[in-house]
Amino acid sequence: MRAPSGASRDLIRVLLADSNKTQSQLLGSALRRYPGLDVTCCRGELPDCLEVLSSAPIDVLLLGDRPSERDDLIATLRGIHTSHPRTAIVILLDSYDRNLVVNAMRAGSHGLFCRANEPFRALCRCISVVHQGQFWANTEQMEYLVEALNSPARSRVINAKGEGLLTAREEQVVDLVAEGIGNREVAEQLGVKENTVKKSLLRVYDKLGVSNRVELVLYSLTHRGAEEGPPNVPRKRLPLSTQFVAD
Numbered sequence: 001m002r003a004p005s006g007a008s009r010d011l012i013r014v015l016l017a018d019s020n021k022t023q024s025q026l027l028g029s030a031l032r033r034y035p036g037l038d039v040t041c042c043r044g045e046l047p048d049c050l051e052v053l054s055s056a057p058i059d060v061l062l063l064g065d066r067p068s069e070r071d072d073l074i075a076t077l078r079g080i081h082t083s084h085p086r087t088a089i090v091i092l093l094d095s096y097d098r099n100l101v102v103n104a105m106r107a108g109s110h111g112l113f114c115r116a117n118e119p120f121r122a123l124c125r126c127i128s129v130v131h132q133g134q135f136w137a138n139t140e141q142m143e144y145l146v147e148a149l150n151s152p153a154r155s156r157v158i159n160a161k162g163e164g165l166l167t168a169r170e171e172q173v174v175d176l177v178a179e180g181i182g183n184r185e186v187a188e189q190l191g192v193k194e195n196t197v198k199k200s201l202l203r204v205y206d207k208l209g210v211s212n213r214v215e216l217v218l219y220s221l222t223h224r225g226a227e228e229g230p231p232n233v234p235r236k237r238l239p240l241s242t243q244f245v246a247d
Contacts, residue, residue, distance in 0.1 A: 011038040012131050015052055018064030018092065019044040027062075027092075034124050046076045053084050060127050062113075065093045070100060074107050081108025088130040101137075101144045111136030165207055173200045178217050 014037050018024040028041045040056065042048045044064045052058065061080065066073050073091075080089060090111035091104050101112060110130040113123055117138070126136045137145065166174065169190075176186045183201070187194040201216075210216050 010036065012036055012127060013057055013059045014039045014127060015049070015058045015061045016041045016064075017044040017049050017052075017061060019066065020064060023064070030120060031124070037124070037127065044076070046079045049076065049080055050083060053080070053087065058084075058087050059131050060088045060090065062090050062092055062127075065091060067095065074103050077104060077109060078107040088133075090126060090130055090136065096141070098144045098147070101141045102148045105137075105145060110134075112138075112141050114138065166204060170200055170204050170207075173197060174204060174216065177201070177213055 014031060016024055016028050016031065016039060018027070018041075024041050028039055031037050031039045040052060040058070042052050044066065049061065049063075053061075063073070063077060063080070077089060077091070080087070085108070088110040089108060090113055091109050093100075093112060093114045094116050096112065096114065104112060111126055113126050113136065115123075118126075129136050172190060173186060176189060181189070183194050183197045187197045190197070201213075204216065205211060208216065208219050210219050
């Protein structure tokens, strides 16, 4: 991390958004003592985050996890990333599973920092890394992401709460359309009439607010939910964090 030169442009402007007041105060105080960081705190709710982000430039947002409200966490993350795509977002976790890791990265997270396994200095390094345009994830989290990339793609379109918007048959149609297959071929693969596919697509367009196949494919690619992963099994913990540069 660069040493501060006294000029504000050399500081990394950090927003710590955590609804746990005590935890936020302790971590905020520690971060303010670290050279090169300008730290602001707020509650970890979407309206609070957006209010701060709209009033002051923020480079890195640290978003506290809410284990009992994981759907709300992902919705908050997605809302922040949509409104402020240039702000690097790191999720502060006490625990995680495959679906959380994949969903968080898909929703716009630049890093996943597990407070239970990594020291404070590693968090400062994480802030610097994502500020430079890289990503932060430990080895196990990287394995989850690679598994998700290697899994057969399913275009399960979801809303902000992670709820499916389409029926199982409509999802099948979207999957095939996303592969560039025409209505006739889609009908043949699904064993239905071509007119049935056309009607299904019209219903999908109406549900998603799109008007053509291109818009449908783009929508599905940016609103896909994580596939159901295999049952969690005991794994050897690999706590070392990995830095990787976005393409």
